[in-house]
Amino acid sequence: MINTHPVTAEFNTPMLVKGSDLIQIVVADDDAMQRQFTSAIVRRMGYDPIEVVDGDAALNAIVKTRARILICDINMPGLDGMALTRQIRKMKLLHYIHIVMVTGRDGTDDRRLALEAGVDDFMTKPFDASMMKVRIRAAARLIAHEDALSDQYRILEVAKDRIESDLRAAAQAQRRLLPLGDGNVLTCRFHSAFVPSTIVSGDMFSYFPLDRNRIGFYAVDVAGHGIHAALLSVAIGHLVTSDYFLLHSFDANGKPDPAAMVRGLNERFVRDGCDEYFTMFCGILDQSTDCLTFCQAGYPSPFLVSRTGECEMIGAGGYPVGLFGELDYENGLATLTIGDLLFLYSDGGVEAESLGKEPFGEDRLKAILLQSAVEGADHIPETVIAALSDWRSGVALDDDLTILVLERGNLS
Amino acid sequence: MIKTSLNPDGICIVEPQFERLTAANADSFKTEILALIENGQTRFVINFAGVSMVDSSGIGALVGLLKKVGNRGEIAISALSDNATQIFRITRMDRIFRIFPNSEKAVLSMGV
Numbered sequence: 001m002i003n004t005h006p007v008t009a010e011f012n013t014p015m016l017v018k019g020s021d022l023i024q025i026v027v028a029d030d031d032a033m034q035r036q037f038t039s040a041i042v043r044r045m046g047y048d049p050i051e052v053v054d055g056d057a058a059l060n061a062i063v064k065t066r067a068r069i070l071i072c073d074i075n076m077p078g079l080d081g082m083a084l085t086r087q088i089r090k091m092k093l094l095h096y097i098h099i100v101m102v103t104g105r106d107g108t109d110d111r112r113l114a115l116e117a118g119v120d121d122f123m124t125k126p127f128d129a130s131m132m133k134v135r136i137r138a139a140a141r142l143i144a145h146e147d148a149l150s151d152q153y154r155i156l157e158v159a160k161d162r163i164e165s166d167l168r169a170a171a172q173a174q175r176r177l178l179p180l181g182d183g184n185v186l187t188c189r190f191h192s193a194f195v196p197s198t199i200v201s202g203d204m205f206s207y208f209p210l211d212r213n214r215i216g217f218y219a220v221d222v223a224g225h226g227i228h229a230a231l232l233s234v235a236i237g238h239l240v241t242s243d244y245f246l247l248h249s250f251d252a253n254g255k256p257d258p259a260a261m262v263r264g265l266n267e268r269f270v271r272d273g274c275d276e277y278f279t280m281f282c283g284i285l286d287q288s289t290d291c292l293t294f295c296q297a298g299y300p301s302p303f304l305v306s307r308t309g310e311c312e313m314i315g316a317g318g319y320p321v322g323l324f325g326e327l328d329y330e331n332g333l334a335t336l337t338i339g340d341l342l343f344l345y346s347d348g349g350v351e352a353e354s355l356g357k358e359p360f361g362e363d364r365l366k367a368i369l370l371q372s373a374v375e376g377a378d379h380i381p382e383t384v385i386a387a388l389s390d391w392r393s394g395v396a397l398d399d400d401l402t403i404l405v406l407e408r409g410n411l412s
Numbered sequence: 413m414i415k416t417s418l419n420p421d422g423i424c425i426v427e428p429q430f431e432r433l434t435a436a437n438a439d440s441f442k443t444e445i446l447a448l449i450e451n452g453q454t455r456f457v458i459n460f461a462g463v464s465m466v467d468s469s470g471i472g473a474l475v476g477l478l479k480k481v482g483n484r485g486e487i488a489i490s491a492l493s494d495n496a497t498q499i500f501r502i503t504r505m506d507r508i509f510r511i512f513p514n515s516e517k518a519v520l521s522m523g524v
Binding site: 275317 | 431434435436438464465467468469471472473475476479495499501502503504508
């Protein structure tokens with residue numbers, strides 16, 4: 001049954017897809033009259049109809065053409081409208097297919113089932129041209145919207161690629177700030193690992209000779225991670241050099257005073273209305289006296305492992321840098337004799353959680369440290385990282401990780 | 413993400429509804445309490461019972477709130493886990509914040 005209302009000429013400008021291709025519409029109906037009527041309207045609206053006589057042919061057309069809309073009769077030989085819809089919804093197609101189903105007048109149950117199967121819209125027989133036009137226009141509007149979204153998505157993808165490539169360049173620049181070479185400074189050897197949780201890291205460390213007998217070193221962990229934290233960590237890396245140590249971390253009598261340097265950094269980095277801050281551990285080791293003078297500013301207490309295998313944590317804590325002005329920082333003292341190790345780690349190490357949400361913790365870290373120290377200090381960073389990776393069942397760390405081992409060597 | 417209740421003395425008791433205060437949620441936690449401060453709330457007890465971990469970003473958020481409240485009010489902290497207590501000790505935040513074993517004691521300390 002077809003309605004013979006004349007097809008009028010007041011059609012809207014057809015919507016185009018990708019470039020200037022017309023939207024293709026598959027018209028599936030075994031009734032030739034009905035099919036031709038629908039096709040005529042589609043064509044008059046400026047779209048491109050593909051006529052097929054049954055469900056199987058419709059499915060074939062959907063797969064082989066770039067059709068975006070399907071107008072199909074509910075009753076067709078072979079694959080009927082409902083089965084056709086289910087098949088289409090099961091397939092992985094490049095586009096969403098808008099399905100308009102033609103049902104009988106009293107098809108309430110049919111409609112519920114069709115909606116469940118994945119149909120988008122209905123037309124009741126007998127239908128007229130104007131009813132069909134509004135439905136095709138509605139589907140075309142959605143297609144235009146989908147295309148606009150996918151264009152935006154592509155633009156975002158390009159932007160994301162560019163940002164990531166910039167970040168990788170930034171990460172390289174950041175790594176260049178880390179100490180070069182084999183880690184030998186005077187009679188000591190440093191072993192380290194630097195593992196960003198995102199591409200760049202909020203951690204930073206360095207070590208350098210200060211004069212014939214003294215070595216300066218520090219490790220910093222900016223709160224948070226990602227780009228924000230990395231920018232500050234790089235700023236610190238540029239600022240805190242051996243010259244900076246020489247200038248700021250000795251008192252008037254030439255005695256090591258790293259707390260004075262941290263006090264200065266705190267005044268420099270504290271800012272109103274800004275919660276950005278970092279934790280730091282910095283030290284000066286005098287190899288002629290075995291004396292380590294250090295300042296701990298909220299950074300985890302390092303482990304000091306003696307040559308004989310005894311292990312203690314040093315430092316009673318201290319304020320982080322940049323939270324409040326005019327804070328007092330203290331110097332701590334420790335003795336580091338030949339063969340001793342100092343093991344520094346950022347909190348990403350002990351806070352690393354297993355799948356069961358259990359943090360790795362200091363005790364496990366200490367056990368791994370003592371075990372790997374026996375095999376040689378140079379193995380420590382990689383052994384700790386492997387243990388953390390096992391603990392996390394291979395899942396990447398949430399926070400940046402730094403491991404810095406100072407191995408006190410022989411004076412001769 | 414937080415539950416709040418107001419006691420008769422006008423002290424706002426904040427109960428975080430998460431297990432960890434970290435970089436992942438510190439910002440939104442702070443924003444929620446900032447909204448309370450904007451609405452004129454000045455005295456807070458943040459009860460960390462049920463929160464197992466507070467990381468450096470969490471500390472940053474708490475300090476930000478403390479600065480925002482400033483001299484007009486106070487923030488007390490209660491029921492820190494062992495893990496969090498350790499972080500507060502190492503960063504000396506136990507000297508910046510008043511810390512109590514539970515929210516009742518924190519409220520008592522604030523008086524009327």
